[in-house]
Amino acid sequence: MTKPLDPKQTDALKELMNIGVGRAAGMLYHLVGSHVQLQVPDMTIINLGDLANQLDELLAEKVAAVQFRFKGSFSGVAELIFPVESANKLVAVISDEDSGTTDLDSAKTAALTEVGNIVLNSVMGTFANMLKQHLEFSLPIYSENAVDFLERAGNAGVDEKIILAQVHFMIRDLEIVGDIILLFEVGSFDALLSHIDDLIDELEA
Amino acid sequence: MDDNDSAINDFAILDLLPTGAIVLGNDYIVFFWNSRLEEWTGINRESIVGSNILNKFPPLKEDRFYQRLEDVLGGGLPVIFSSKLHKYFIPSPLPGGQMRQQQTTVMPLDISESDGRYALVIIEDVTDLTKTIGNFRAMRDKALEEIEIRKETEERFRTAFNTNPDPTTIERLSDNIIIDANDSFFTVTGFNREEVIGKSMEDLNFLVQPFSKNQLLDELNKCEVIVNRELQIRRKDSTIRTALTSLCLLNIAGEPHALTISKDITELRETQKKLQTSLGEKEVLLKEIHHRVKNNMLTISALLSLQAAEAKDERITKMVAESMNRIQAMAMIHETLYSTESLAEIELGEYLAKLCEKIQSALVFDRKKILLTTESDEIKLSPDQAIPCALAVNELVSNSVEHAFPSNRSGTITVESSLLEGKKVKLTVSDNGVGIANNEDLKENGPFLGLKLVKSLVVEQLNGSFEVTRQTGTIFNITFKIPE
Numbered sequence: 001m002t003k004p005l006d007p008k009q010t011d012a013l014k015e016l017m018n019i020g021v022g023r024a025a026g027m028l029y030h031l032v033g034s035h036v037q038l039q040v041p042d043m044t045i046i047n048l049g050d051l052a053n054q055l056d057e058l059l060a061e062k063v064a065a066v067q068f069r070f071k072g073s074f075s076g077v078a079e080l081i082f083p084v085e086s087a088n089k090l091v092a093v094i095s096d097e098d099s100g101t102t103d104l105d106s107a108k109t110a111a112l113t114e115v116g117n118i119v120l121n122s123v124m125g126t127f128a129n130m131l132k133q134h135l136e137f138s139l140p141i142y143s144e145n146a147v148d149f150l151e152r153a154g155n156a157g158v159d160e161k162i163i164l165a166q167v168h169f170m171i172r173d174l175e176i177v178g179d180i181i182l183l184f185e186v187g188s189f190d191a192l193l194s195h196i197d198d199l200i201d202e203l204e205a
Numbered sequence: 206m207d208d209n210d211s212a213i214n215d216f217a218i219l220d221l222l223p224t225g226a227i228v229l230g231n232d233y234i235v236f237f238w239n240s241r242l243e244e245w246t247g248i249n250r251e252s253i254v255g256s257n258i259l260n261k262f263p264p265l266k267e268d269r270f271y272q273r274l275e276d277v278l279g280g281g282l283p284v285i286f287s288s289k290l291h292k293y294f295i296p297s298p299l300p301g302g303q304m305r306q307q308q309t310t311v312m313p314l315d316i317s318e319s320d321g322r323y324a325l326v327i328i329e330d331v332t333d334l335t336k337t338i339g340n341f342r343a344m345r346d347k348a349l350e351e352i353e354i355r356k357e358t359e360e361r362f363r364t365a366f367n368t369n370p371d372p373t374t375i376e377r378l379s380d381n382i383i384i385d386a387n388d389s390f391f392t393v394t395g396f397n398r399e400e401v402i403g404k405s406m407e408d409l410n411f412l413v414q415p416f417s418k419n420q421l422l423d424e425l426n427k428c429e430v431i432v433n434r435e436l437q438i439r440r441k442d443s444t445i446r447t448a449l450t451s452l453c454l455l456n457i458a459g460e461p462h463a464l465t466i467s468k469d470i471t472e473l474r475e476t477q478k479k480l481q482t483s484l485g486e487k488e489v490l491l492k493e494i495h496h497r498v499k500n501n502m503l504t505i506s507a508l509l510s511l512q513a514a515e516a517k518d519e520r521i522t523k524m525v526a527e528s529m530n531r532i533q534a535m536a537m538i539h540e541t542l543y544s545t546e547s548l549a550e551i552e553l554g555e556y557l558a559k560l561c562e563k564i565q566s567a568l569v570f571d572r573k574k575i576l577l578t579t580e581s582d583e584i585k586l587s588p589d590q591a592i593p594c595a596l597a598v599n600e601l602v603s604n605s606v607e608h609a610f611p612s613n614r615s616g617t618i619t620v621e622s623s624l625l626e627g628k629k630v631k632l633t634v635s636d637n638g639v640g641i642a643n644n645e646d647l648k649e650n651g652p653f654l655g656l657k658l659v660k661s662l663v664v665e666q667l668n669g670s671f672e673v674t675r676q677t678g679t680i681f682n683i684t685f686k687i688p689e
Contacts, residue, residue, distance in 0.1 A: 026272075027269075027272060027273060030267070030268040030269040030272065031269050031290055068282075068283075091289070094290060095289050095290055105338050105341065105342065106334065106338060107287075107288065107289045107331075107334075107335055107338045108289065110285075110287040110288060110289060110308055110331075111287045111289035111290050113285055113287065114285045114286065114287040114289075114290055117282075117283070117284055117285045118273070118284075120282075121273075121276065121281065121282040121283075121284065124282060125276060125281050125282055128281075134280075137282040137283060138283075139283050139285075139310060139312065140283070140285060
């Protein structure tokens with residue numbers, strides 16, 4: 001069992017997450033051509049076993065998810081997940097066209113994959129850079145089945161830790177809410193925490 | 206150049222890809238440019254390898270590309286440039302001039318012998334895919350629109366079905382099962398929904414003559430719509446109602462169904478029956494009245510005849526005889542009325558023939574001497590117009606009989622009636638006798654009174670006109686209009 005996080009560790013994690021989405025907002029600005037704001041007002045760290053409860057609401061509806069694996073001194077899966085309707089709106093506002101119907105076709109899912117790619121890259125890139133860790137990343141894939149992700153993750157054991165962060169996109173008066181899920185394999189979360197402790201020490205020194 | 210050559214050999218496998226592929230160094234120098242890209246851009250490998258790609262394609266210096274390329278070349282994560290957000294990465298026109306749409310993935314590449322950082326750029330041509338998606342979207346939008354329209358139509362049908370005040374059912378023709386019925390059906394028949402849905406009308410013992418309904422359904426299969434047929438139906442409480450039924454063939458999920466709308470006309474039929482009875486009674490009564498009037502007139506005529514027999518003065522006898530003729534002419538109208546189907550109308554030609562027959566038998570003793578003929582179009586008159594006509598013709602024919610053929614002359618009297626345009630009736634009484642005297646003479650002689658009577662009948666009662674022409678014999682023309 002991992003011991004609970006101390007406030008410094010929590011703050012540092014939140015900070016990393018915010019720096020990450022901040023970078024993503026900058027990237028999205030160049031893509032959309034208008035101001036994009038990304039915020040992570042809420043971040044929780046839970047056991048994998050509790051994820052289903054946390055995501056109940058989200059899992060009740062059809063979802064659109066972009067995910068990739070990361071491997072290095074800490075390993076796991078990063079995923080950005082939206083209700084399909086929100087995903088559709090997000091693509092519409094980014095590609096500046098009428099969202100029309102609520103279903104996603106492959107052109108739209110490719111665009112959504114790019115958005116996920118930007119957000120998750122920024123977040124994971126920030127983690128890697130700030131913690132001075134070299135990570136390898138798989139190519140992002142699009143999926144409409146978050147359960148599949150859970151099951152796959154579930155095979156690794158319920159003690160695995162998850163960072164669950166709600167992310168708010170504000171683009172052209174439209175607010176869209178999605179979730180960033182970072183699943184850490186057994187032992188990886190502890191590795192992450194030790195790197196965070198190193199960072200805290202370095203900053204305090 | 207040696208480096209480049211070895212790089213080309215190392216990456217030659219990328220020529221096999223169906224996609225465009227570029228290997229970039231961290232200084233944006235092109236290490237490899239695959240044959241697909243040569244084909245797409247017309248830029249051959251030799252001319253681009255070793256060059257800075259940002260200088261070759263300046264749009265890549267824009268932030269939306271550059272920042273993220275920097276990340277990859279800095280050893281970061283793979284990046285994706287979707288066709289929807291970027292259209293293309295390396296501009297390459299299609300034969301039509303349109304730009305190839307591209308989905309581009311850029312990933313860091315580890316080359317073990319090398320110190321520098323590299324990136325592999327894979328460019329997928331998604332033009333056709335995008336077009337297919339566009340077509341699919343248009344098709345889907347159209348389908349959705351059609352579904353919407355169908356939904357609306359269905360909604361409208363549903364509302365019409367449910368709120369129709371007449372009992373309405375939908376039966377499946379394959380087994381005559383009722384699949385739906387509206388509220389009015391339940392109200393009128395007394396059955397409830399559970400008792401009706403899933404059953405046939407036969408199950409409900411609903412039809413007094415099930416055969417007639419089955420015949421209707423068979424007929425419906427051929428002609429699709431049947432309007433206003435009368436059926437007897439049995440309600441839940443066993444009372445029988447009369448329904449005016451219309452059926453229409455419906456196609457539901459590819460199966461033929463009958464939409465049946467029935468109007469309960471039981472009360473209407475009962476009222477009609479009552480009316481019929483009361484009309485019949487009225488008819489009998491009217492006939493009786495006409496019969497009595499005729500009998501009374503004949504009695505008056507007989508009484509006058511008795512009185513005339515007592516009179517010594519020949520002038521009085523003649524006057525009474527004339528009056529009797531007039532009374533009998535009127536009595537004949539009533540006789541005609543009660544003996545024909547219609548109590549309200551007289552067929553003029555038929556009547557005139559009878560009248561002339563009568564005058565002839567009364568006044569002309571030798572038929573061979575004076576011939577009376579009638580000719581008529583079919584003209585129907587109300588008693589109000591038939592009586593003045595009868596009296597006028599009676600007068601004119603009597604006159605002719607009496608005055609046109611003196612000294613045993615023989616001749617013909619013709620009565621013609623014809624229907625002219627605008628519902629006008631022309632009545633002509635003509636003879637080929639000696640010809641009537643002029644007005645001055647008329648005053649002195651007999652027929653004047655008769656003609657005065659005719660004139661007053663025509664002008665005052667028929668609102669018509671009357672003229673006398675003298676040629677060979679005399680022609681009397683009466684014209685009047687039948688009111689609308």
